[in-house]
Structures are given as C-alpha cells and as structure tokens.
Amino acid sequence: MGKEEKPKLKLAIYWAAACGGCCVSVLDVHEKLLDVIAVADLVFWPIAIDIKYKDVEKMPDGYIDVTLFNGAIRNSENEYMARLLRLKTKILVAYGSCAHIGGIPGLANFSTREEIFKRVYEESESTVNPDKIRPQTEVEVEEGKLDLPEFFNDVMPLDEVVCVDYYLPGCPPQSERFFEVFTAIVNGLDLPPKKSVVGVTDKSQCDDCERKKTDNKLVKRFYRPHEIEDDGETCFLEQGVICLGPATRSGCGVRCIKGNAPCRGCYGPPPDVADPGAKMMSAIATMIDANDPEEIEEIIEQIDDPGGTFYRYSLPSAILRRTI
C-alpha cells in the first residue's frame, strides 16, 4: 500500500433518459481519464462497469462524492435512480442538456403519453400489434411477477425530481469543461454556490462568436442551413438562418458556429432567462421585415418546425408545456 495523502474520490456516472453521448463525452477526455482514475474510484457507471442497482442501494447515504447524472426523467425507473443517487451522493451534478433542461427527449412533451403510445404501439408503419398491447407496469412470468417502469406523461429535467447541486450543460458537455470541473472538485478549490451552472460563461454564444454582427437584422426569408450558401463570416441571423446563439449560454467554445452550423441551444439559457425558446421567438419576431399581416404570416411559415427549433433542448423546463 502506497502512502496516500488523501482518500480517493468516489465517482458515479448514471444515464437516465439519454442517448449515451454524455457517457461517451467522459471517455472523450482520452488519456486524461487515467488522471481521473488516479484520483477517483468509479463506484457506479452502467455503461462501463458491472455494478447493479442493488449494490448502490447497499451503499451508505452520502457514500458517493460526486455523481454525474445524465439524461432526463422519462419513467419511474429514471425517477427511482435519481432519488437513490441523490441519497447516496454528496455532490449531484445534472450532466448534459437532458438532465439540465430536458434535452432532445423532452420534445416528446409536445405529445401526451397516450399520443405517443398510440403512434408507437398501433399506428407506426413497422408495428404489428393486432391485440393492441401496451406497455404494462406489472407482468406475470414463469418466475413470478415482474415490476416494470411506468412511462410518465411528461419528460422532466432532473431538478424536478431531486435537488441538484450543479448543472454542467451541453449536448454533450465539452469534455474539457468536465475535466476542469472535476479537477476543481478534486483539488478542493472554492466551489461556486449550490445550484450554479458550471463549465460555462455568463454571456451568451454571440460574445464568443467571431462572425460579423450589425444592427441590421431584418429578414425577408428564413432559411434552413442547407438552403443557403453561408458566407462563413456574417451573423447567421442576418443571413436569415435561425441561430439560437443569443439565447444560449456560452462555454462550448462556439463549436457549432465555428463549424459553420448555427447554434441549436444545447448549453441552455443565459442566467436571467427563464424560457430561452420564448425569448428567441420574441427576438425573431422583431427581425421580420414586413408590415403587412399576410406577408408576415408567409415569412413565419418559412420557419420549419418552430417548436422543435426554438425548444429543441429546453421544452421540459420551459413555461410552454405542450402544444396549444
């Protein structure tokens, strides 16, 4: 046994309603993962290590130092694990857009559970389900009765179920940001106040964006990115391409914009914005270069899938909850 100056941190990573990208982003620190492992024991990480829920249940309360919880709360299993990990963890981090503000799975909130089930288990082109069987929460099998997770009517961000200590946004969070935050925790640096969003700046994307911006934001036509030849240097909005940059917090290094794709909003709202989708819609409304109601209507029609565009990541945490 070597002489250790301080005990290793206990780190857990869990995925709820998520795509797996957040877990991969942790791996994306590449060889720095060795530095992580040097100072932290991974006590729970379903994607990488074989530790069961029952093992977590047996851990004493507050046993885990840091849990990176990614994914939204879609069903009762997600909720159970959120509550369990909250109990077992000192610092619970909502990791990634889904845990932070609902994320892509949150777009399902435009439909009710019944609408989703009807589509998936009855109507979809590839479904053969003559008995119209729907997911059950209990099922009898040879070995006995099985309890299965209940599918909720709403997708929720993590903080609607449990108290969250920090939010690390992104789809997925930039690996560098994860590493910085992790290092800060390990080194016992002064941590920001609880409930802070970390790994971000206070300003929005435009502050880091190097494209040319003017006050001439009048738009006669909106384009999807593939419909226009981007000049590579003018503000996307001024070219009529919807970019969520101004209503999105910076911290990602404006990677999408540097790659000539408009910002889609995964880093979530700036500090004083309650509903970035509504904010962005208000801003876009002022850019429409027309006074005639019919012409305005025509221009608005050019915005493809406004719900999905403006609320791509933030619907479950927005004031708007469903289609109206």
Added chain:
Amino acid sequence: MEEPRIGVYVCWCGTNIAKMVDVEHVSKELEKLPDVIISRDYKYMCSDPGQDLIIKDIKENNLNRIVVSACSPRIHELTFHKAMEKAGLNPYLFEMANIREQDSWVHTDRKEATEKAKSLILGAINKVRWHEALEKRSVDINPDTLIIGGGIAGLTAALEIADAGKKVYLVEKTDKLGGHAANIDLTFPFMNSVQQMLNPKIEKVINHPNIELFLETRIDEAFGYVGNFETTIKKENEEIQLKFGNIIVATGLKTFDPGGIENYGYGKLPDVVTSSEFERMLKEGKIQTNAGNDPRHVAIIHCVGSRNSDFHEYCSRTCCMTALKYANQLRSALPEANIYEAYADMMAFGKGCEELYLATSRKNVTFLMFDQKDNLPKIRKADSKHNFEMLIEINDKLSGVTVDVPADLVILMVAQEAHENAKEVAHAVGVSMCGNAFYIEKHPKLDPVATTTDGVYVVGSCQAPKDIPDSVSQARAAAARILASISFGSVEVEVTTAVVNENLCCGCQTCINVCPYTAISYDEEKQVSVVNEILCKGCGTCGSTCPTGAIRSRHFTDQQILSQIEGLLSTVLELEEA
C-alpha cells in the same frame, strides 16, 4: 433584499366595488398571507382619510410595500404615489390591483367577482414583493421650438410661441407658406375670404424677429429627448444643425387622386374635375367647361375616395360642407344653371353647418342620395344629340329610382389622405401612425395634441382631416403646452426605463432597431448595447426582444411579471401553505 412588510387596502369605491365584490371577506382572507402585515377595507381609499390610513399604517407598522386594490391605476396611481411619498416611502414600492373596471363593473356574479378580486390582488402582492425603489430625474428644457409645416396650423403655432418671446424654427418643404388654405377661396359655412385672414399671418411670420423660416427645406432624423432635441435640416445643398426643446408636427395632408375610380372617368372626361381644381376656378373667378363655355348643368359628387372600403374608410370631414359652399358659389355665379349634389350621407356637424345645409337646400339645388357601397354614380359622355356634355347615372336611394342627370361640369369631392412621406416624418420625430398613415395622438380624448414621445406634438390635418378652426385650436393648444413646459424650465423624465446588464449583453444588437424612441445604441468599444435613459420611455419592447435576458425593464422585470402571473393563477390557500 429587505423582508417585505406589505400593507393591502381593498377599496369599496362606495358601492361601485362593494356591490359586486365582498371586500370585507377579501381583505380578511388576504391578511392570512405571509408578509402581509395589514389588510384593510375602506369606503374610499382615494379620499384624504383613505390616504391617511395608508400613511399612518406605513409609519406605525414600518410597512415597506403597499398594494391598493381599487380602480384603474390610470385614475389614481399618482394619488397613491403621493401618499407613499408623504409617508417617506419610495412611490415605486407600490402596486395597484384594478378590481373595479376589470372586475366589479364587468361581472354580474358576486361570488365569482369576489374570487377574481382575490386573484388580481394576489398577483399584485406577488409583484410588489420584487419592486425596487426608483429615483425621479428631471432635465432642463431648451426654450426653442421646431415646427414642421407652414400651413395654417404651423403658422398659428409659430406666431403663438414667437409672440410669447420664444424662438421658433419653422421648416416648410415647399417654396411658399399657407398650405392648403392658400388654395381656398372662401371658407364654409360663413363664406369668409381665406386670403384676408391668411396673408397677414404669412406676412407676420416672415418678418417676425423670433421666427427663423426655412422654405424648401427637409428635416433629417431628430435625436434627443424632450427639452433637448437636435436635427440636421437640408436646404438645397446646405445643411444646418438645429437644437430645440420641443417639436410641433404640422405637415398636413394631400388630396386623393380619383383616377382609380372607373365610374367617374377622371382623366378621360375633360369636364370631370377635382374639388381642388374647381377651387382654383373659383379663385380665378372663371367657372367654365374645358371648351370655354359656361356650364348649364353642374353636378357635385361627394365621398370620392372617402367612406369606402376600397379607398379610405374614414370620412374626410370637410368635403360635404365644401360641396355645399360650391353649390352656393355656383348659384351666385350661374343663377340659371342646374346644380346637383350627389351625396352618400350629409355630414353637417359643427357650428353653422347644418344651417348651411338648410340654406343651400332652399337655393334650387337638387340633392340625390346614392349608395356608396354597391352603387356608385356612373358618368358617361353624352351623345351628340344632347346639348350637354355628360350623363350621370345615379340610383337615388330615397326614391329608389335610377335617374340620368345631365352635366357639363362634374366636381369630385376628393378625399383627404396622409402624405406619401408621412412615414419618413414619423420616423424622423418618433411619432406613431395609425392604419391610415395619420399620426396618433397620446390620448384621443384627454391628450389630443401630445404624442407618446414627450416634447413632440401633432397638430392640424397630419393627425386626421380637419377644418381650419380645429387646426387652429390644435396649434394653439400645442403652443400652450410648449410654453408651459418652457416656463417650468425642466421636465421630469421616465424612471421605469430599460437597463442593459453589461455583464450579460452579448452584443447581438437585436434590440437597437426595435426601440421606437431611438434610445438604444451600440458601444463599439465595450461591445454592448447602451440605453439612453432619458430617451427611454420604458415601453419594454427591447426587454422582451433581448434574447439574452440582458435588458431589464425596470418596474416590469421578468421576475415581477412571472411572480404576478403566479399570484393570479394561485389561490389564497396555496400561498398560505407555501
């Protein structure tokens, strides 16, 4: 933030509110809420004893937030602001819930109205928690005035102000003064000569030591705010900088071109003329057909381009009486001629006007009423067998008979409409336009010459078609307002302004063009937007536009509004539990 200590006052407004809202019950319920220290009901909160109640409670109970639920804040907010100041509290730590106009007056179910009152007050209580003290500010007034437009309204206002000893810059885009009035021979209903009253005014303006006149001159965008405006005016190739404290817009209007109304054949039939063209004949003293003959049949058609959804829905106001004036002038000039008035509705309001109608009807003038919606008169050229030029087919609404009226001369009473460049002027001085491109006054009844931009007034026909007495009244009213503000010397400016949080502003510049008061500019060095708080009127447009949440509208912050909505949607019980 200090712990809120809220006082809530529920007004009976005599029986106005108490009849439909159980004010005593509401007041008792609200007292249970956290942070509500006192909740009272009282007969008339706006009365002196009502205000004293608030003042006493503030002093004795150390209240720091007040909610009065009574009438509309437009009526009594200022009253209660003053009471707050008397008690030593900042007036902005106050919120009013309107349970009269928005509740008791518009409902018939006492139980529901009582519940609604609770919701409205809960919203106000929730909002006032987040209110912040705001400080009043005032700026000095530059005593010079810019008047745009040298018609009767502009001339009158200029003389009024100049005679009071204050400097006026009078800018006119054409090469002469007098506007439309200068083209008119006699006025209705008393047949006075326009030239006799206009020419002395023009002379006086030209020679007035306090009036600096700029003919053939255009103005550029005006910058600044009440008391301190500036602009550049352009005269030929010369540019002149002017500074002034107030602006009067008196740009007038223009006449409608009837060429687009096929039925009337204007431009094709040489003896179909507009009212302005006929006025010129009257001024020259020569009423003749195109061929140089005395007309024996003259028809006057009303509402050409007015009161018609294809052109202008509004009434142009002066044309009916002008048409009657023409009938009188025609009768004097051509005693033997047949005169026809084809009208849709006779608009004869105003002093002496109905009398003019009656008098004209006794002068052997034939009145025919047509249906303007579906059945406009139709003018055609007469055959050579007739000894008159044209025939007008009119379906007379009163008799139900279609008649052919002979005519040698047809006068079209053309509509009055806004200038083509009305929008440019509106933008230059920061006034709003209605759908018909006339300028909008601050309040249609109670503030008819001011605009929503402090220090900018609209007078005369640029606000809506008007006759001379109304234009003159408005000009004098605006002059009085301006002289009052100059006399006071300074002006209080809005404090519920927008403010940019430079730590959050990302410099996207979305806000700059949405500001109707040109109050926002971009600071290139700091790369953030900056609000000029003296120009800002606190309309909140930039705050809702700002996608970054960097602009706060003071007194209407997101936090305040969202809390108010939460309160409106909650019940007393829920709040108690919280």
